[in-house]
Amino acid sequence: MALQTYVRPQILALITALVALPALAQQTLEVTETPIIEWKSVYGRVEARDQVPARARIGGTAEALDVVEGDRVEQGQQIALVEDNKLQFQIDAIDGRLESLTAQLETAQADLERGTSLRERGVITAQRLDQLQTAVDVIEGEIRGLTSERQVVMQQIDEGKVLSPATGVVLSVPISRGSVVVPGEAVAVIAGGGVYLRLAIPERYAGDLQEGADIEIGTGADSERQTGRLVKLYPQIEGGRVQADVEVEGLDGRFVGRRMPVRLPVAERQAILIPEAALHRSGGLDFVAVQDDRAALDRVVVPGAEVVREGVAWREILTGLAAGDTIVIAE
Incomplete structure (x- = not known):
């Protein structure tokens, strides 16, 4: 009896002390459904x-190759040179014919001048003078034709310069110096x-x-x-x-x-997210304190993956909570 008299005051004092302690800082959070991507x-x-091939415009041999993979190039920059020796032979042949026609033209013009002088004195007929004029016109026409033909060949030689079609970086160079290329073959591929x-x-x-x-x-x-x-x-x-x-x-x-x-x-999809701090684990199970009308009770939940939103860690709850529940988070 004396022992019971001694213990009961001690228990009452302990209960009084616990009641007097300040409550742990807590906050509540109402559970809502949150959209998750x-x-x-x-x-x-x-x-x-843009990946544009720089193509050869004429066939021939690549006599010069000025770029390698990784080089930066500007639009219009020469990156290779293709030469066809036959084109130079054509130029030489045209030049020879032009020299011959120029000499013939000089002779025909001299004949026309003499014919004009003789016509004024009535020595030759008008028909003969017309023939001399026609000879001059024919030779001049042949010279103009050969000059145009020479310009075409010179343009072909100039088109042996392979130019970059765009500003950018050389991705690939599928040929090497000395390679034989055909018209339209890609010499390099430019990325821009x-x-x-x-x-x-x-x-x-x-x-x-x-x-x-x-x-x-x-x-x-x-x-x-x-x-x-x-x-x-x-x-x-x-x-x-x-x-x-x-x-x-x-x-x-x-x-x-x-x-x-x-x-x-x-x-x-819609998911239920709660702060990571609201979860606590015991006996291999995860619990969340859910506030009801009377007190906070632990409820078993199944957590999912962690979701970081604005730098804060949240945990998706697969089962155990529903929208509208109020959870308690200990600070």
Whole structure:
């Protein structure tokens, strides 16, 4: 009896002390459904906006090759020289014929001058004078024709200069110096006009994509990711994939063809998110304190993936909570 008399005052004192302690700082949060974007990870390929081949305009031998892969070139810059020896032979032949015709023209003009003088004295007929004039006109016409023909050949020689069709970077040079090329053959491929990302997306996601959607590039932290914009969806599906183009401001274009990880928004769903601090684990189960009319009771929940929103870690709850519940978060 004495022991009971001793213990009871001690228990009463302990209860009094606990009641006197300040309550732990707590805050409550009403659970609501939050829209979450579903992302699909794919790889994009850096592509040049313009890939233009610099083609030979005449056939012949590549006597000079002034660029290699990676060189920067300006539009109109000479990057190679193709020569055809036959063209020079044609020039020499035309020059020889022009010299001969020039000599004939001098003789015909002299005959015409004498004929004009004789006609004035009535020695020759007007018909003969017309013949002399016609001879001069024919030779002058042949000279004009040969001069035009020479200009055509000279233009062909000048077209042996292979010029860059655009300003950009040389991607490939499929020939070497001394190679025999034919008209229209590509001497180099020039990449210009900037770069973009070309995506090949599985066709099952094609209907979920929209032009103008934001695209995330990179797999690092949020601060290291770039954001692009889906600017074009191609209507043709090949090999079970649809192509799409993404514009990315400041995209590194040093390496055309480089693959980059990309996340695509393919769907949106409603989910229940709670702060990570609201979860506590005990006995292998996850609990959340749910406030009712009388007190906060622990409820077993099944958490899902972590979602970072504005730098704060949230956890998706798959089962155990419903919209409208009030949870208690201990600070």
